[in-house]
Amino acid sequence: MQIVGMLLGSLIVVVAFNLFLIPHEVLSSGLSGISMILGMISPVNTGVANFLLNFPLLIIGYKMLGKKFIVNSIFSVIVISIGLYIVPQYAIADDMILSSIFGGALTGLGVGIVFRCSGSTGGFDIIGMIVARKRDFPIGVLLSGMNAVVILISGFMFDWDSALYTLVSIFVTGKVVDAIYTDHAKLTLMIITEKGEEMRNHLLKNLYRGLTVMDGVGGYSNNQRNVLITVISRYELNEVKNLITEVDSCAFVNITETIEVMGLFHRPSP
Structure with a gap:
């Protein structure tokens, strides 16, 4: 089912690019936008450029991020690249504003579905996650800065109308992704399980975050339990949920929005 979701989300992104954005020289966010530029100004196909x-980012990410997440991301990038190569570029609508809005919405829908399937569409998301883990830098600020570069490139290489339409597309994409996935930058997980030691080892092995383990007692059963608390980024949510289920499908998990994090967010290197 996860593969079906990844495939569907990736194909939606392809439709958004080739039928709404690229025909009007409106760019998407991240490396996808740079791939579009290369496809517009050179003989290189957008799919090949993507x-x-x-x-190279996926190779680096495979070594530094969760392997399952990167494998899923590789699958998504391959599907999108092949789709961009095969699907012809054709403008569904003549109006650039409508194309920017609907193209951005479809892109957000596709990316959101891919996120929910524990993957990503590659690009700046991978860069953001790597930098955030090494420097504890806010991913949102970093992605916004990199996307601003794409908008400036669009303005200088094409025209500033295209740059503004690109801004609209990126804004709509972000809003739709947040609506489908989660709009919280960081989340706190409280995991209550009878398999505390096994859960601790499994999470520490596969997750680049620290966690705190406390003893607890079931209020109804009076059985001994462990309470594990950790803070993660929104991109890691589905991966962590899968990791928890692999150890204890009956674990009670409370997921809450985290307003601010003080101290060391990522796990220190050994």
Whole structure:
């Protein structure tokens, strides 16, 4: 089912790019936007450019991020790249504003579905996660800065109308992704389980975050339990939920929005 979701989300992104955005020279966010620029100004196909730009990042991400997350991301990038290569570019609508809005919404829908399936569409998301883990830098600020570069490139290489339409597209994409996935930058998880030691080892092995373990007692059963608390980024939510289920499908998990984090957010290197 996860593969079906990844495939569906990736194909929606392809439709958004080739039928709404690219025909009007409106860009998407991240490396996808840079791939579009290369496809517009050079003989290189957008799909080929997308794969070549993402490939080295995915290799680096495989070593530094969760393997399952990166494998899913590789699958999504390959599907999108092949789709961009095969699907012809054709403007569904003549109006640039409508194309920017609907193209951005469809892109957000596709990306959101991919996120919910524990993957990503590659690009700046991978860069943001790597930098955030090494420097504890806010991912949102970093992604906004990199997307601003794409908008400036669009303005200088094409025209500033295209740059503003690109801004609209990126804004709509972000809003739809947040609506489908989660609009919280950081989340706190409280995991209550009878398999505390096994859960601790499994999470520490697969998750680049620290956690705190406390003893607890079931109020109804009076059985001994462990309470594990950790803070994660929104991109890790589905991966963590899968990791928890692998150890204890009956674990009670409370997920709450985290307003602010003080101290060391990522786990220190050994």
